Amino acid sequence: MDLAFSGEYREFQNNVRAFVAANLPQDIREKVTRGLRLARDDHQRWQNILSAKGWIAPGWPTEYGGTGWSAVQRYIFDEECSRAGAPGVIPFGTKFVGPVIYTFGSDAQKSYYLPRILNNDDWWCQGYSEPGAGSDLASLQTWAVRDGDHYIVNGTKTWTTLAQWATKMFCLVRTGTEGKKQEGISFLLIDMAQPGIEIKPIVTFDGGREINMVHLTDVKVPVADRVGDENRGWTYAKFLLQHERTGTAGVGHSKAQIRRLKDIAAREKAGGRLLIDDPDFRARIAEVEIELQALEYTDLRYLMQVAAGNPPGAESSLLKLRGTEIQQRISELLMQAMGYYAQPWLPDALEYGWNEDPVGPADAAPLAAAYFNKRKTTIYGGTNEIQRNIIAKLVLGL
Amino acid sequence: MDFDLSEEQQLLKDSVERFVREEYPLEKRQKLTVSEDGFSRRNWATMAELGWLGATLPEEYGGIGGGPVEAMVLMEGIGRGLIVEPYFSTVILGGNLVLRAGDAARRHDILPKLAAGETMLAFAYVERQARYDLFDVETTAVRDGEGYVLTGAKGVVCHAASADWIVVSARTAGASRDRDGITLFLVPNNTPGLTRRDYPTVDGLRASELAFDRVRVGADAILGEVDNGLVLIEGVAEQAIAALAAEAVGCMDVLLASTNEYLKTRQQFGQPIGKFQVIQHRMADMFIACEESRSMSYVATMRLSDPDPELRAKTASAAKVQIGKSARFVGQQSVQLHGGMGMTDELNIGHYFKRLTMIDTMFGDQNHHLKQYAAFR
Ligand SMILES: Cc1cc2nc3c(=O)[nH]c(=O)nc-3n(C[C@H](O)[C@H](O)[C@H](O)COP(=O)(O)OP(=O)(O)OC[C@H]3O[C@@H](n4cnc5c(N)ncnc54)[C@H](O)[C@@H]3O)c2cc1C
Ligand SMILES: Cc1cc2nc3c(=O)[nH]c(=O)nc-3n(C[C@H](O)[C@H](O)[C@H](O)COP(=O)(O)OP(=O)(O)OC[C@H]3O[C@@H](n4cnc5c(N)ncnc54)[C@H](O)[C@@H]3O)c2cc1C
Numbered sequence: 001m002d003l004a005f006s007g008e009y010r011e012f013q014n015n016v017r018a019f020v021a022a023n024l025p026q027d028i029r030e031k032v033t034r035g036l037r038l039a040r041d042d043h044q045r046w047q048n049i050l051s052a053k054g055w056i057a058p059g060w061p062t063e064y065g066g067t068g069w070s071a072v073q074r075y076i077f078d079e080e081c082s083r084a085g086a087p088g089v090i091p092f093g094t095k096f097v098g099p100v101i102y103t104f105g106s107d108a109q110k111s112y113y114l115p116r117i118l119n120n121d122d123w124w125c126q127g128y129s130e131p132g133a134g135s136d137l138a139s140l141q142t143w144a145v146r147d148g149d150h151y152i153v154n155g156t157k158t159w160t161t162l163a164q165w166a167t168k169m170f171c172l173v174r175t176g177t178e179g180k181k182q183e184g185i186s187f188l189l190i191d192m193a194q195p196g197i198e199i200k201p202i203v204t205f206d207g208g209r210e211i212n213m214v215h216l217t218d219v220k221v222p223v224a225d226r227v228g229d230e231n232r233g234w235t236y237a238k239f240l241l242q243h244e245r246t247g248t249a250g251v252g253h254s255k256a257q258i259r260r261l262k263d264i265a266a267r268e269k270a271g272g273r274l275l276i277d278d279p280d281f282r283a284r285i286a287e288v289e290i291e292l293q294a295l296e297y298t299d300l301r302y303l304m305q306v307a308a309g310n311p312p313g314a315e316s317s318l319l320k321l322r323g324t325e326i327q328q329r330i331s332e333l334l335m336q337a338m339g340y341y342a343q344p345w346l347p348d349a350l351e352y353g354w355n356e357d358p359v360g361p362a363d364a365a366p367l368a369a370a371y372f373n374k375r376k377t378t379i380y381g382g383t384n385e386i387q388r389n390i391i392a393k394l395v396l397g398l
Numbered sequence: 399m400d401f402d403l404s405e406e407q408q409l410l411k412d413s414v415e416r417f418v419r420e421e422y423p424l425e426k427r428q429k430l431t432v433s434e435d436g437f438s439r440r441n442w443a444t445m446a447e448l449g450w451l452g453a454t455l456p457e458e459y460g461g462i463g464g465g466p467v468e469a470m471v472l473m474e475g476i477g478r479g480l481i482v483e484p485y486f487s488t489v490i491l492g493g494n495l496v497l498r499a500g501d502a503a504r505r506h507d508i509l510p511k512l513a514a515g516e517t518m519l520a521f522a523y524v525e526r527q528a529r530y531d532l533f534d535v536e537t538t539a540v541r542d543g544e545g546y547v548l549t550g551a552k553g554v555v556c557h558a559a560s561a562d563w564i565v566v567s568a569r570t571a572g573a574s575r576d577r578d579g580i581t582l583f584l585v586p587n588n589t590p591g592l593t594r595r596d597y598p599t600v601d602g603l604r605a606s607e608l609a610f611d612r613v614r615v616g617a618d619a620i621l622g623e624v625d626n627g628l629v630l631i632e633g634v635a636e637q638a639i640a641a642l643a644a645e646a647v648g649c650m651d652v653l654l655a656s657t658n659e660y661l662k663t664r665q666q667f668g669q670p671i672g673k674f675q676v677i678q679h680r681m682a683d684m685f686i687a688c689e690e691s692r693s694m695s696y697v698a699t700m701r702l703s704d705p706d707p708e709l710r711a712k713t714a715s716a717a718k719v720q721i722g723k724s725a726r727f728v729g730q731q732s733v734q735l736h737g738g739m740g741m742t743d744e745l746n747i748g749h750y751f752k753r754l755t756m757i758d759t760m761f762g763d764q765n766h767h768l769k770q771y772a773a774f775r
Contacts, residue, residue, distance in 0.1 A: 205751070342600070361526075375734070
């Protein structure tokens, strides 16, 4: 046993660090570190930089344009990006649908869609959930009916993150009623620019505008845009969910947020001294920092298993579960650090370039909204209750 | 011991509940939060007519002679309706300060107008460096002939924009964290040298930053004894905490009822999600948190009239800790158990959760009060 990364990894880490430091645009870094709103173009610019370097899809096999990095290298890469204040790569193309396409897609799909993902030509969104199908995803009711070499799709998808920016949606649809409800589902790739698709924004209670309702009315989808076999979509969907749930521990992000928390606590006053010198507040930071360490080394243990060729199974649900709980806790402490100045609500202050005087501490404006927004993390990607069910059933055999 | 409401108190409770039912559906409330004042002057007049504004004032000022229990009943209803009218800042903070410390002339001038809905007040006590320490006051009031000159800044002053009068804590002696040397002043909102920056708050209310640039006030602006204002501030803070506890209970009651209802209707895996045992247990814990909060709200309210200052202070802190914890748990879990729906702006859940979160910051969060409580032996 040895806790240190080998010299080879340290060198890799230095390379990544130097690249990000030299190439991440200053305005984007500032937006991320100050918790300001990112525009589509900010993501596009950073993703283009990664794309040009060949680092946009580290997890893909080299033959499709991946990096060939080990799981540990990918971990280091994520951590270095978070550390430097880079925005996360929007996962729908690179992390979600990309692996489904190169694993289960046709040659035509591979050669058309994969390069477009790598070049950021397509922006994807995930059409899984429906008003009646959330945790119980297999009960979805969006129908795709065969009409020659097309499907005609009708139904409603909901909570669709960033559908307003997307050019494509990967979508689960019902194509059959035979057998168990998981058995009649197919996996379609749908062009968002065609008639019959209507996107309605859903405003979240933190003031966010990132999710949408997507209505599909007689939408024509070529049969050639079905991934894999008809009625076997559930298999691909589950494969994708597995990808979605690993890599969600967000350790690098949480570390960066803890640093931010300490910076803020070192500027704010409480009880006639700095907040960071308040033993109770320090203890609370310490507590979450220790929780994060426990998660980090669990994550690394699993990574080492992956590196050794034994990927963990449902255990990895704990990464999503604990990662999101820790993110929420840190966001709560950040808000609490502001005391009364968590109260002012200045949505304009979340825009880069807003140049009025802040109300209270300069860092205050986004923090309460960020705390409220973080409540979503234990809901999306399979709720934390569902993750616990998975551990209970698949790991513990209950 | 008796935890029951009197007949009059029950009538008051019924009147608030009827008002909330009829006048305060969420859509109406959301419209008010973006209106110019941030609340409805017509609602305010109705509240005066219904006797709410004077419910805790003696009859000689046009009130109906109630006390802490009436305030509790009203604040619980205000929580239930997520009411945005400035009852808390005007009646609980401003009104109680004038009642406690105003001379006869002040009381006869202000309180009847307050009861009639013709005057609004705000209390400016927060300073940025002070966080939750009420005695950490850097705003100064310097003697100038018969009057005083106020200089300094106050933050996050609840409903300052609509107030006719602002009660301000300022230092007339001593160093910035001394307990002695603080004096309260009653300042008209339009006094020259007083500037405001108004803004909405995350929970849909209004607040302001106030700057005092050599604001000249007469001797008649003094509220209570010179240099001895802290005891007044602390007294009103205890009333404020009891009131906020009641408001939080009102909010939690709604979250509990809405969530419970949702669990019975939302179907996943072919059954209502409330059939999953983990959800049942969570809901049972939320129920427990509400019940314990209700108890602490009652205790905080009833102890307000206890002659022992230490017991009063300890009780207020205990209530604030319990409320903070319960509100956090009930708020977070209500969102969680609603799944994606819980994140939407359209549903009431997020709005109650936001108000509960902000209640935690007011007059000291749970961390602050845990420390206050632990400091007593
Ligand atoms: C911000 C946000 C972004 C999202 N983005 C996307 C997206 O891009 N694409 C997409 O397809 N979906 C997206 N989702 C949807 C997300 O995956 C669902 O919200 C989630 O799966 C939960 O489903 P639901 O909202 O229907 O909640 P429900 O399934 O109704 O659950 C309600 C509550 O019941 C609990 N529960 C349900 N079943 C069980 C059980 N068997 N045992 C114990 N507890 C249970 C849940 O844990 C939850 O607490 C997003 C959601 C949010 C909030
Ligand atoms: C110190 C002591 C003194 C006692 N004295 C007496 C006595 O004087 N007279 C007497 O008659 N009995 C007595 N008892 C017995 C006591 O009432 C039982 O232990 C208790 O009812 C639990 O039953 P059990 O031990 O069979 O546990 P089980 O019923 O086997 O329960 C095991 C675990 O499963 C959980 N569980 C069971 N059913 C459910 C469910 N439906 N949902 C969720 N969780 C569930 C339980 O909560 C527990 O955690 C005593 C027990 C103790 C420990």
